Amino acid sequence: SPADRAKYAAAHRAAAFVEDGMRVGLGTGSTAAWLVRSLGQRQRDEGLRFRAVPTSQRTAEQAREEGIALVTLEEAGWLDLTIDGADEFDAEFNLIKGGGGALLREKIVAAASERMIVIADIGKEVGRLGAFPLPVEVIPFGWQATQRLIEETLEAADVLGREVRPRLAGGQPFVTDEGNYILDLHLGRIGQPRRLAMVLNQIPGVVENGLFVDICDMVIAGYADGRVELRD
Numbered sequence: 001s002p003a004d005r006a007k008y009a010a011a012h013r014a015a016a017f018v019e020d021g022m023r024v025g026l027g028t029g030s031t032a033a034w035l036v037r038s039l040g041q042r043q044r045d046e047g048l049r050f051r052a053v054p055t056s057q058r059t060a061e062q063a064r065e066e067g068i069a070l071v072t073l074e075e076a077g078w079l080d081l082t083i084d085g086a087d088e089f090d091a092e093f094n095l096i097k098g099g100g101g102a103l104l105r106e107k108i109v110a111a112a113s114e115r116m117i118v119i120a121d122i123g124k125e126v127g128r129l130g131a132f133p134l135p136v137e138v139i140p141f142g143w144q145a146t147q148r149l150i151e152e153t154l155e156a157a158d159v160l161g162r163e164v165r166p167r168l169a170g171g172q173p174f175v176t177d178e179g180n181y182i183l184d185l186h187l188g189r190i191g192q193p194r195r196l197a198m199v200l201n202q203i204p205g206v207v208e209n210g211l212f213v214d215i216c217d218m219v220i221a222g223y224a225d226g227r228v229e230l231r232d
């Protein structure tokens with residue numbers, strides 16, 4: 001599909017940034033899946049050798065199938081480069097992530113990297129974040145009280161919508177790799193992403209949110225005709 005061609009184009013271009021001996025964070029989602037495939041191909045074709053820290057179980061499984069050497073973030077210590085997708089990106093490279101439910105490990109891995117590259121279909125570019133529901137990871141204990149605290153906080157924040165919905169999978173709460181739940185905040189528009197990110201993480205029960213501010217260094221945007229645009 002056109003979106004797939006755009007995602008592949010961005011992922012394939014990003015794979016070229018991985019150099020021998022690097023410690024690399026591997027993102028999660030359909031665009032990151034093309035990255036893992038491209039890196040497996042580079043290993044087979046060029047003998048590229050690097051160590052990878054996956055941001056989810058499903059990325060770990062795909063990387064193993066590709067023969068990519070996996071290490072834990074503890075073993076790696078710090079990373080040279082993380083490449084991951086995004087649900088939205090704005091002109092300041094602020095991101096909304098978490099559509100795939102992996103935002104906690106993604107943010108930890110991205111923050112522990114010298115450099116973070118986002119790979120995305122150009123359709124993910126927005127003038128203002130917030131059309132995509134903002135994922136917030138919460139611990140299961142008291143999650144409904146946490147949801148209410150978030151709703152009350154949103155009333156004081158510079159957002160349009162205030163609907164907060166628990167993410168379900170097959171009618172049950174979606175459970176993240178860390179065993180937590182996700183609430184999706186339908187805000188419509190986020191005027192001050194940096195401020196909202198800080199306010200959300202102060203709420204008891206909130207583990208992390210999908211606003212990535214001051215983390216992304218470069219965006220590789222892919223187009224359906226196979227073209228890519230590098231922005232940094």
Ligand code: DER
Pocket residue numbers: 027028029030031032084085086087088096097098099100101102103106
């Ligand atoms: O869940 C995530 O953060 C993913 O990276 C998501 O934001 C992008 O997923 P996609 O590449 O399948 O659109």
